[in-house]
Amino acid sequence: MNLGSLSINDEAVIVSISDIDEIVMRRLNSLGVKIGSAVCLSQKTLFGGPCIFECQGKQVSIRNKDAIKIKVAQV
Amino acid sequence: MNKTALLGYPNIGKTTLFNSLTNSYEYVGNWSGVTVEKKVGNLHNNSGKLIDLPGMYDLAPLSKDEEVVMNFFLNEKFNSVLNIIDANHLSTNLHLTIQALEFGKPVIVGLNMVDVAKRNGFTINDSLLSKRLGVTSVPTIARTGEGCSELLNEIACAGESQAFELDYGVEIESLISQITKIIGVKSGHNKRWLSIQFLLNNNMVISYLEGLGIKNELKAALGNKSFNGEIVKKREEYINSLIEEVVTFSEEGKVEWPAKVDALVTHRIFGLPIFLFIMYLVFQATFTWIGAPLSDIVDGFIGGTFTELTEKVLSAIGASTLLHDLVVNGIIAGVGGVLVFVPQIFILFLFISFLEDSGYMSRIAVVMDRFMDVFGLNGKSFIPMIISFGCNVPGIMAARSIEQKKDRLITILTAPFMSCSARLPVYVLFAGAFFSSNQGTIVFSLYVLGIVLALIVTKILSLTILKDEKSIFIVELPQYNLPHAKTLFRSTWEKGKNFIHKAGTIIFAGSIGIWLISYFGMSGANVEMNDSFLAAIGGFFAPIFSPLGFGTWQATAALITGFLAKEVVVSSMAIIYAVSDDTLGAEMIKIFTPASAYAFMVFILLYIPCLATVAVIYRETKSKMWTIISMAYPLVVAYVIAFIINKVGQFFF
Amino acid sequence: MASGIITALILGYAGYAFYKSVKKKSQGKCGSCSSGDSCNSAKTCD
Numbered sequence: 019m020n021l022g023s024l025s026i027n028d029e030a031v032i033v034s035i036s037d038i039d040e041i042v043m044r045r046l047n048s049l050g051v052k053i054g055s056a057v058c059l060s061q062k063t064l065f066g067g068p069c070i071f072e073c074q075g076k077q078v079s080i081r082n083k084d085a086i087k088i089k090v091a092q093v
Numbered sequence: 094m095n096k097t098a099l100l101g102y103p104n105i106g107k108t109t110l111f112n113s114l115t116n117s118y119e120y121v122g123n124w125s126g127v128t129v130e131k132k133v134g135n136l137h138n139n140s141g142k143l144i145d146l147p148g149m150y151d152l153a154p155l156s157k158d159e160e161v162v163m164n165f166f167l168n169e170k171f172n173s174v175l176n177i178i179d180a181n182h183l184s185t186n187l188h189l190t191i192q193a194l195e196f197g198k199p200v201i202v203g204l205n206m207v208d209v210a211k212r213n214g215f216t217i218n219d220s221l222l223s224k225r226l227g228v229t230s231v232p233t234i235a236r237t238g239e240g241c242s243e244l245l246n247e248i249a250c251a252g253e254s255q256a257f258e259l260d261y262g263v264e265i266e267s268l269i270s271q272i273t274k275i276i277g278v279k280s281g282h283n284k285r286w287l288s289i290q291f292l293l294n295n296n297m298v299i300s301y302l303e304g305l306g307i308k309n310e311l312k313a314a315l316g317n318k319s320f321n322g323e324i325v326k327k328r329e330e331y332i333n334s335l336i337e338e339v340v341t342f343s344e345e346g347k348v349e350w351p352a353k354v355d356a357l358v359t360h361r362i363f364g365l366p367i368f369l370f371i372m373y374l375v376f377q378a379t380f381t382w383i384g385a386p387l388s389d390i391v392d393g394f395i396g397g398t399f400t401e402l403t404e405k406v407l408s409a410i411g412a413s414t415l416l417h418d419l420v421v422n423g424i425i426a427g428v429g430g431v432l433v434f435v436p437q438i439f440i441l442f443l444f445i446s447f448l449e450d451s452g453y454m455s456r457i458a459v460v461m462d463r464f465m466d467v468f469g470l471n472g473k474s475f476i477p478m479i480i481s482f483g484c485n486v487p488g489i490m491a492a493r494s495i496e497q498k499k500d501r502l503i504t505i506l507t508a509p510f511m512s513c514s515a516r517l518p519v520y521v522l523f524a525g526a527f528f529s530s531n532q533g534t535i536v537f538s539l540y541v542l543g544i545v546l547a548l549i550v551t552k553i554l555s556l557t558i559l560k561d562e563k564s565i566f567i568v569e570l571p572q573y574n575l576p577h578a579k580t581l582f583r584s585t586w587e588k589g590k591n592f593i594h595k596a597g598t599i600i601f602a603g604s605i606g607i608w609l610i611s612y613f614g615m616s617g618a619n620v621e622m623n624d625s626f627l628a629a630i631g632g633f634f635a636p637i638f639s640p641l642g643f644g645t646w647q648a649t650a651a652l653i654t655g656f657l658a659k660e661v662v663v664s665s666m667a668i669i670y671a672v673s674d675d676t677l678g679a680e681m682i683k684i685f686t687p688a689s690a691y692a693f694m695v696f697i698l699l700y701i702p703c704l705a706t707v708a709v710i711y712r713e714t715k716s717k718m719w720t721i722i723s724m725a726y727p728l729v730v731a732y733v734i735a736f737i738i739n740k741v742g743q744f745f746f
Numbered sequence: 747m748a749s750g751i752i753t754a755l756i757l758g759y760a761g762y763a764f765y766k767s768v769k770k771k772s773q774g775k776c777g778s779c780s781s782g783d784s785c786n787s788a789k790t791c792d
Contacts, residue, residue, distance in 0.1 A: 067463025077570035602764035
C-alpha cells in the first residue's frame with residue numbers, strides 16, 4: 019500500500035520511502051515527512067496529478083509518481 | 094551598527110513582521126557573490142538594522158534563494174538572529190532554530206501565528222520554551238502587529254550568545270571534534286557549527302572549507318560515510334521531547350473552515366474552473382467594474398480642468414509657442430495619457446497582493462501542476478507567471494523558489510509573455526476604441542494568449558534544448574489567512590508606486606524626447622508632423638510591419654519607444670496624434686481596422702521584454718546567450734502571430 | 747526670457763531623468779527598486 023493508493027481522508031503511517039528524487043526527499047524531510055510520520059490524504063487530482071496530504075498539521079502536495087514511492091500502512 | 098538577520102521558513106509571515114518592525118526600507122543591499130536584493134530596514138526604536146532573508150527550510154541550500162541565506166551566514170557580519178517560527182509547526186520549524194543556535198550568535202525567537210495555532214487547538218508555553226532553548230521567545234501575531242514591541246525590546250538588548258549544544262552521540266561527536274581541530278584558527282565562524290554542517294553535506298560549507306585549503310584532511314577524517322540521517326534523528330528526538338513539554342493540544346476550539354475551503358478550491362474537478370473564474374473576476378473588476386469608471390474620472394480631470402488651468406498659467410507668463418507646445422502636447426499628452434491608467438493598475442496590484450497574502454497562490458500551483466506537467470514544467474512555475482501580470486521583474490525573480498535549473502530557466506524565458514501592467518494602457522486604449530462593448534473579454538483574451546504561447550514555448554524548449562532534465566514538484570500549502578487591510582494596502586502601494594514613479598521619470602523623459610523629434614525636422618522647428626525626424630525614423634522601419642496591418646510610421650515609432658517601458662507606447666501615440674487621451678481612441682479608429690488593432694495589441698503583448706526585464710533576465714540567468722534569446726525569439730513569435738491575426742481577423746471583425 | 751529658462755529647465759530635467767532611469771533599468775531594477783526601495787512581492791522577498 020502506498021500514499022498514492024489511499025482514498026481521501028484515509029489515515030496511515032509511513033513505512034518506507036525509497037527511490038525518490040533527492041531534492042524531493044530532502045524537502046519532505048524538512049517538512050517533517052519521514053518514516054513513522056502519520057499522514058492523512060486530503061485531496062487527489064485528476065489524471066494522476068499531484069495529491070495533497072496532511073502531515074503534522076501541514077498540508078503538503080507532491081506528484082502522484084512520487085506518492086506511489088512512499089509506502090504506508092493504514093491505521 | 095547593530096545588525097539582526099531575519100530567518101525562518103517561507104510563508105510564515107516574515108515579510109509582514111519585517112514591515113511592522115521597521116519604519117522604512119533603508120537600502121537594497123547587494124550581497125557579495127550572488128547579486129540578489131535583500132531588504133534592509135531600520136528598526137522602529139533605532140536600535141539597529143534588520144535584514145530580511147528569503148524564507149528557507151534548511152541551511153543546506155537546495156534552491157537559489159536558500160543559497161542567498163547561506164551565503165549571508167558565511168560572508169556577512171551581523172550581531173544576532175531573529176528566528177521566526179510558526180507556532181503551528183514547531184516540530185519542523187525548530188530544526189532551523191537548532192541550526193541557528195549552533196551558529197553561535199544570539200538568537201531571539203518570534204513565535205508567530207499563535208492565533209492560528211489556537212484555532213488549530215494548540216497552546217504553547219512560551220516561557221518554558223525560552224527556558225529550554227536558552228533564548229528569549231516572544232509570541233507574535235504578524236498580521237495584527239501583536240508582540241512587535243516586545244520583539245523590538247528583545248532585539249535591542251540581545252546580549253551575549255548562550256551556549257547551545259546538542260549531543261549527537263559518541264561517533265558523531267568524535268568526528269565533530271576531529272573536524273574542529275582540523276579547522277583550527279582558519280575560520281572565524283563557530284567551528285562546531287561548521288563541522289555539523291559539513292557532516293550534513295551542506296555543499297556551501299563544503300566549498301567554504303575547501304576554500305580554506307583543508308579539503309584532503311577533511312576527506313581523510315570523514316571517509317565516505319553520510320551522517321545526515323543520524324544528525325537529523327538526534328535533533329528530532331530533542332525536538333519531540335521539547336514539544337511534549339511545551340505544547341498542549343485540545344480538539345476544542347479547532348476550526349474546520351480552512352479544510353472545507355481547501356476541499357473546494359483544490360477539488361479534482363472544480364479546482365481548475367474555480368481558479369479560472371477567480372481570474373476572470375479579477376480582470377472584470379480591474380478593467381470593467383471598478384477600474385474603468387475611475388480612469389474616466391482621472392481622464393476627465395487631466396484632459397479638462399488641468400489642461401485649461403495650465404493653458405491659463407502659460408498665457409499669463411507669456412510663454413513662447415515652443416514652451417506651450419512642449420508642455421501641452423509633450424508633457425500633458427504624454428504623461429497624462431499614462432497616468433489615466435493608474436487606478437486600473439492599482440486595482441490589479443491589490444488583487445495580486447490579496448492572492449499572495451491569502452495563501453491561495455500555492456493552491457494554484459497544485460491545481461495547475463498536472464496541466465503544466467504536460468508541457469514539461471511544474472505547477473510552481475505558475476506563481477511567477479501570475480506575479481508577472483503585475484510586473485515581469487519581480488515575476489522573474491520569484492522564479493528563484495523553483496528548485497530545478499531547467500524549470501527555472503524556462504519560467505524566466507516565458508514570463509515576459511505574461512502581460513504586465515505596463516502593457517495595459519495600450520490594451521485599454523485600443524479595446525476601448527474598437528471593442529468597447531466587450532473590453533473586458535478582449536483584454537482577457539490577450540492575457541490568455543500570453544499564457545498559451547508561454548506554454549507552447551515551454552513545450553518546445555523541454556522537448557528540444559532542455560530535454561534531459563526532469564521536472565519535480567513538491568509544495569507546502571500554507572494556512573489560509575484573511576489578509577490584513579494594512580498589509581494589503583502597503584504591499585499594493587509598494588508595487589504600484591513604481592508606476593507613478595515611472596510617470597515622473599522615464600515616461601516624462603520619453604514623452605519629451607518623442608515630442609522633440611516630432612517637433613523638429615529637416616526643415617527646422619515646428620514642422621508638420623509628417624516631415625519630422627520621428628516620421629522619418631518610423632517611416633524607415635514601417636514597411637516591415639505592413640503585413641501585420643499597422644505599417645504606418647506612427648505605429649512603428651511607438652513600438653520602438655516601447656522597449657524603454659511599455660507605457661511609453663501610449664505616450665508616443667498621444668503625442669504623435671497631438672490629441673488628449675479621450676480623443677486618441679477616436680483618432681485610432683481612422684487609422685486601424687479592428688483586425689489590425691487586435692494584431693497591434695498582440696504585437697505589444699509579445700514583441701520584446703522591456704529594458705528592465707532584459708536586465709533582470711541577464712542577472713538571473715547569468716548568460717548572455719539566454720538573454721539574447723529571450724529578446725530575439727519573442728520578436729519572431731510576435732511577428733508571426735500578429736501576421737496571422739491580421740489576416741484571419743479580417744474575416745471576423 | 748522666462749519661457750527660455752523654463753524650457754531649458756524642463757529639458758534639463760528630462761535628460762537627467764532619462765539618464766538615471768536607463769542606468770537603473772539596465773541593472774535589472776524595476777521602478778520600485780530604482781526609487782531606492784526593494785521589489786516587494788511577498789513571494790520574492792519572503
